[in-house]
Amino acid sequence: MSAGLRIEHLSVEYAARRRLGRPQGDTHKVLTDIGFTLLAGETLGIVGESGSGKTTLGHAVLRMTPPSSGRILWDSVDLAALDDRGLRPYRPHMQLVFQDPYEAMNPRMSIGCVIAEPLILACGLTRRARRIRVAQLASQVGLDESLLTRYPRELSGGQRQRAALARALATKPRLLVLDEPTSGLDVSLQARILNLLRDLQAEKGLSYLFISHDLAAVSYIAQRTLVLFRGHMMEQGPTDALIRRPAHPYTAALLAALPVPAERKAANSAAEVTRLPPDPGSRACVYYAGCATAQPRCRTEAPIATTLGDDHLVACHYPLHGAARDF
Amino acid sequence: MTAGEAALAVSGLTLGLASGHARQPLVEDLSFRIGRGEMLAFVGESGSGKSLTAAAIFGLLPPGIRRMAGAIRVGGTELTALPERALRARRGRDMGLVFQNPLTALSPSLGVQAQIVETYRVHKGGTREAARGRARALLTEVGLSALAAGPDRYPHQLSGGMRQRVMIALALACDPGLLIADEPTTALDTLIQVQIMDLLTRLQRERGLAVLFITHDLRLAARYADRILVLYAGRAVEEGDAASFFIAPRHPYSRALRDAIPPVPADGRRLAEIPGQPPGPQTRIEGCRFAPRCPDVRDDCRRVVPTMGPLGVRVACLHPGAPAP
Numbered sequence: 001m002s003a004g005l006r007i008e009h010l011s012v013e014y015a016a017r018r019r020l021g022r023p024q025g026d027t028h029k030v031l032t033d034i035g036f037t038l039l040a041g042e043t044l045g046i047v048g049e050s051g052s053g054k055t056t057l058g059h060a061v062l063r064m065t066p067p068s069s070g071r072i073l074w075d076s077v078d079l080a081a082l083d084d085r086g087l088r089p090y091r092p093h094m095q096l097v098f099q100d101p102y103e104a105m106n107p108r109m110s111i112g113c114v115i116a117e118p119l120i121l122a123c124g125l126t127r128r129a130r131r132i133r134v135a136q137l138a139s140q141v142g143l144d145e146s147l148l149t150r151y152p153r154e155l156s157g158g159q160r161q162r163a164a165l166a167r168a169l170a171t172k173p174r175l176l177v178l179d180e181p182t183s184g185l186d187v188s189l190q191a192r193i194l195n196l197l198r199d200l201q202a203e204k205g206l207s208y209l210f211i212s213h214d215l216a217a218v219s220y221i222a223q224r225t226l227v228l229f230r231g232h233m234m235e236q237g238p239t240d241a242l243i244r245r246p247a248h249p250y251t252a253a254l255l256a257a258l259p260v261p262a263e264r265k266a267a268n269s270a271a272e273v274t275r276l277p278p279d280p281g282s283r284a285c286v287y288y289a290g291c292a293t294a295q296p297r298c299r300t301e302a303p304i305a306t307t308l309g310d311d312h313l314v315a316c317h318y319p320l321h322g323a324a325r326d327f
Numbered sequence: 328m329t330a331g332e333a334a335l336a337v338s339g340l341t342l343g344l345a346s347g348h349a350r351q352p353l354v355e356d357l358s359f360r361i362g363r364g365e366m367l368a369f370v371g372e373s374g375s376g377k378s379l380t381a382a383a384i385f386g387l388l389p390p391g392i393r394r395m396a397g398a399i400r401v402g403g404t405e406l407t408a409l410p411e412r413a414l415r416a417r418r419g420r421d422m423g424l425v426f427q428n429p430l431t432a433l434s435p436s437l438g439v440q441a442q443i444v445e446t447y448r449v450h451k452g453g454t455r456e457a458a459r460g461r462a463r464a465l466l467t468e469v470g471l472s473a474l475a476a477g478p479d480r481y482p483h484q485l486s487g488g489m490r491q492r493v494m495i496a497l498a499l500a501c502d503p504g505l506l507i508a509d510e511p512t513t514a515l516d517t518l519i520q521v522q523i524m525d526l527l528t529r530l531q532r533e534r535g536l537a538v539l540f541i542t543h544d545l546r547l548a549a550r551y552a553d554r555i556l557v558l559y560a561g562r563a564v565e566e567g568d569a570a571s572f573f574i575a576p577r578h579p580y581s582r583a584l585r586d587a588i589p590p591v592p593a594d595g596r597r598l599a600e601i602p603g604q605p606p607g608p609q610t611r612i613e614g615c616r617f618a619p620r621c622p623d624v625r626d627d628c629r630r631v632v633p634t635m636g637p638l639g640v641r642v643a644c645l646h647p648g649a650p651a652p
Contacts, residue, residue, distance in 0.1 A: 049516035050487075156604065157373075186372035186543060191587035191598040198597075213517060220589035220598065243592040257521040258591055259546040290518075 004207060005038040005061065005175060010070035010080075012053070012060050012231075027068075030056050031231045034070070036224075040174065041201065043208040045222030045239060047215060047254065053231040054211045058177040061209060062094055063087055074175075092122045092171035099180035101164035105152040111163050112148035118170040137166040141196060158189040165196070169204075177209045182217055194220055215258055219243055224311075227251050230286045233305060237312030247308055247319035249291050285317070293318060332403045333360040334504045334537030335384070335422075340397030342376070342383055342561075344608065351608050352395065354379055354561045358635070363504065366531050366538040368548035368569065370584070371558035374605060377541045380558075381507045384539075385424060386414045402504050420450045423498025427510040429490035430482060438479030439493045440466065446500045465496040469526060488519035495526065499534075506530075509541045524551050545584055549573040557581045560605050560616045566641035577647040579621045615645070 013027040031053045038044045048054040059065040063079055072079040098104040105114050115134050119125055141162040182190040212218050218225055219239055226236035235248040246252040285298045297317055305315045337359055343352040354376040361367045369377045382388050384399055399406045401421055426432045443462035466475035469492040482490055512520040528551055531538050542548050548555050549569050556566040565578040576582045586599035603620045606612055614629040633643045
């Protein structure tokens with residue numbers, strides 16, 4: 001197996017309440033027992049709604065959020081077991097691109113400085129070598145060199161996202177965590193950024209963790225997809241199989257909600273389910289309240305992930321069979 | 328569309344900066360109608376003039392931007408001739424507005440039922456009791472029967488989808504004939520998005536409501552609207568039946584927009600890109616405004632300004648693609 005990223009039983013929890021700076025009482029589980037493998041040069045799509053823990057997952061992989069348990073294996077080294085100092089040599093390997101590049105840039109630094117900053121921190125180049133490298137990075141992402149002296153507010157949304165990508169590529173990473181990189185962009189710009197990401201990947205053999213709520217963007221860019229719901233893995237597998245034959249009712253609901261122009265006003269595409277959510281302490285499936293096909297067993301026993309073959313995993317007692325939808 | 332008076336009829340609307348000169352208008356010569364019980368979707372990228380047009384209909388243009396020409400008729404009344412006082416009475420009563428972010432549009436310090444009561448009484452008067460009954464009926468109508476029966480709640484206690492439902496109930500408080508929904512689902516999760524759009528289409532049908540649905544999502548527009556109007560750089564470029572639109576858009580810009588959307592499941596093809604970027608208001612372009620980015624541009628496109636033509640042939644292009652079969 002080519003070197004890549006392997007996540008095993010990863011959980012993240014936050015203290016539910018803090019008093020005088022100290023955690024009090026229960027913890028709040030944000031991610032529960034997540035596992036996946038991301039091969040070099042591949043893209044894994046992480047799909048979920050707000051609050052599903054998809055951003056936390058990206059941050060946990062980069063050790064920006066401390067995991068409470070589990071392993072983060074990078075080249076067979078467990079990053080979860082390292083302290084800050086031990087992590088330092090691995091930091092340049094993996095970079096994060098935020099949804100809103102404007103929020104992630106110092107408004108008082110020129111775009112050139114924004115891109116150069118990681119080079120100063122991680123690569124120790126001379127000023128001259130840095131300037132050459134910044135120009136090279138800018139041309140890789142299709143950012144006009146004349147924009148390097150501008151400030152973030154002077155750039156359009158698409159240009160800013162290119163600058164953010166250039167900065168992320170500065171340390172020659174092998175893994176990029178892309179957190180909703182195209183959500184704030186118009187369709188025509190989204191298409192360009194998605195194409196650019198594909199080109200960069202083909203050119204450099206990058207691995208992407210592509211976090212998005214948009215199944216269409218994920219289906220375009222990710223070979224494999226993992227569906228999250230309230231911090232639990234619902235389903236993961238090859239994107240094409242997952243979209244053509246969703247096994248989890250939640251995946252099927254997400255797909256049904258995707259506006260497909262051909263199916264006009266398909267009534268009740270997402271019927272409102274009024275079942276009460278299970279108590280936090282109960283053993284019920286987390287998707288029980290919203291599930292269209294829930295059975296009594298789902299209220300008393302949480303499903304564990306089982307394989308459907310072809311690397312296709314589903315956490316459901318009653319996975320759907322056959323094509324849920326014709327395309 | 329019904330015969331006779333449309334719920335909303337806009338003709339020749341032109342909006343521009345109040346100061347400065349020799350600049351392109353922000354919205355130019357825009358004409359469209361929405362009949363009772365009909366949903367028209369405005370589709371376009373940011374800066375195309377969608378929201379500005381909605382603001383003009385409401386008489387709520389931002390400072391520095393003014394209406395330079397055009398007529399706006401809502402339910403048969405010409406709004407542009409009305410003084411501010413009379414216009415204020417009509418906002419909310421004859422036309423309702425739903426924004427993208429209900430949390431900034433709702434008052435954080437007042438219960439949602441109380442906000443509907445207040446709106447209703449400002450426009451229609453009547454007793455507090457009557458208004459309260461009306462508020463409960465509205466909340467039930469938008470699928471919030473639990474809120475209608477229980478104690479009043481503040482917006483922060485509700486989920487994003489519930490807030491947007493409250494926003495819709497508020498917009499409908501005085502039975503307007505026209506509802507303008509400006510990106511009503513953009514901030515919502517996929518599953519909630521569908522519920523809100525289903526609700527809007529149900530209200531449109533049950534109440535005979537005319538809806539102007541503003542969105543950047545061509546797929547949503549094609550799935551829910553009756554007709555689609557595509558805007559580019561302040562000009563209407565194509566208007567057509569929503570059902571056939573996605574299959575056979577005729578304007579090169581509409582086609583480019585459609586081809587930039589990733590298909591599900593993926594078909595292995597590279598997404599089409601539109602080169603360049605939309606012109607800003609400072610850029611003066613002779614002829615068709617899309618010509619500098621158009622893949623099918625010809626010589627005359629840079630000289631002649633294409634117009635939408637009469638009803639029926641609604642595409643502003645000198646060399647449009649073939650019509651839908």
